[in-house]
Amino acid sequence: MKNIKKLPTSYPSKSSTSEPLWVKISLITISLLFLSLFLFVPLISVFAEAFRKGIEGYFAAFKDPAAFSAIKLTLITAAIAVPVNLIFGLAASWAIARFEFWGKSLLITLIDLPFAVSPVISGVIYVLLFGLQGLMGPWLAEHNIKIIFAMPGIVLATMFVTFPFVARELIPLMQEQGGEEEQAALMLGANGWQIFSKITLPNVKWALLYGVILCNARAMGEFGAVSVVSGHIRGKTNTIPLHVEILYNEYNFVAAFAVASLLALLALLTLVLKSIVEWKYQHQKKGYNR
């Protein structure tokens, strides 16, 4: 955005501080080709394969009760993981931005950790902890609590991988904004909840929304971590991505791609929402800097 406005004024002589036309055109062509090869072709192919047997073939995939239960499980998982991470993200970034305490930089590193760890490992650690041979396995079996190969495991693994999204968006913003407004509100006699709902929350709302959108997309689409802990019990512990995998491995390609197209739509929706929020957020930022 910045550059669109900048270009005409700050590049007085175009020839010396810009590239010749043929370079421009070939660079644009290269990036268009590269992006279409790597982004558009796979995306379009999902829908093309899904509709290979016509619209009826497409909708037949959703009549399967296993598909229905996979969708339900995914929605439930996201409905638990996203709010929990939202609350944690807010709390953690508030603590990090406003207070000095021992181990703060360690905390920041730990928040980033799920990004750096392979999703498979994130699944494995829960199996090692709660699985039958795991550390807490015997105790859990005695009390008849099932975590691995059941819903709690899926929710936990999803929480782990989606854990950084909200906090990462908020920490830099809250650090930058500082605590003056909150202090002023406190002096004027606002109570804790008033400060939070009138000052803190509105200040970070776009960044928060941005984090939530990304967090949700990941929660619904997570594959590696969930596939380790779920046990692939059809109709019971299969999320949408796992259902796609099973259909695909059964050579039921049309159904696999039909279900996958749901996730692709979700991804597109995520991108659209993200762009809108980004745009609003930039507006707010500009207002803030003024």
Next chain:
Amino acid sequence: MFYLSIIVLIPLAALFFKTTSLSWEDFWSIVSSPRVVASYKLTFGASFIGATINTIFGFIVAWTLVRYQFPGKRILDAMVDLPFALPTAVSGIALTTIYSRNGWIGQFLEPAGIKAVFSPLGVTIALTFIGLPFVVRTLQPALEDLEADVEEAAACLGATRWQTFQKIIFPSVFPALLTGFAMAFARGLGEYGSVVFISGNMPMKTEISSLLIISKLEQYDYTGAAAIGVMMLIMSFILLLIINLLQSMNKRFIKKGA
């Protein structure tokens, strides 16, 4: 803090705890067995090549998105994040279908004797797809922050455009480029979903480390899985450290420039 320790710390501790049940020799023999080493080689090799491809093309993409005007630019800009938003299982089956023998791209590769699916090449393709947003998204702000006056000064002093690019532009975005490379590389190391479908998972040939962990788990070899997991975790830690270092270098560079 409490939540963090339940979700992150305790499970991670469990991983290390599990490996301590192994003696040092046993641990070493697991993580250096030929099949495991072959998987490291593939994982690192494919991630490295994928990240390199992304660095080259990601630079061009970021450059065109920041500097040039053309129709559809905003859509393209938003689409760059697709690999990030698209669930990995979906991208996995989509890529496999495209590059398989009768797929859209695969049908042209097959007569040329190039086997993309179920080969290391397929793994590389999947990892390139996954890493693409990282390079573009780290480069874009760096390119946007570049001030026009240095370029103008260079032009005034008689530098050709290519010289300006080589001596002024490239060195100032180099840290960002390196960060993007490292991030794409790190992502590639841990990637699972998009690779399992296209790789074919042949032991010693197209089996990545993450998959090896899963197959160990399925054979109830929990300690083996934990050992490989620890190895990979250590490697990602080192990478994370390098990335943070690069980023702080990058910030210092920008501050100095401003």
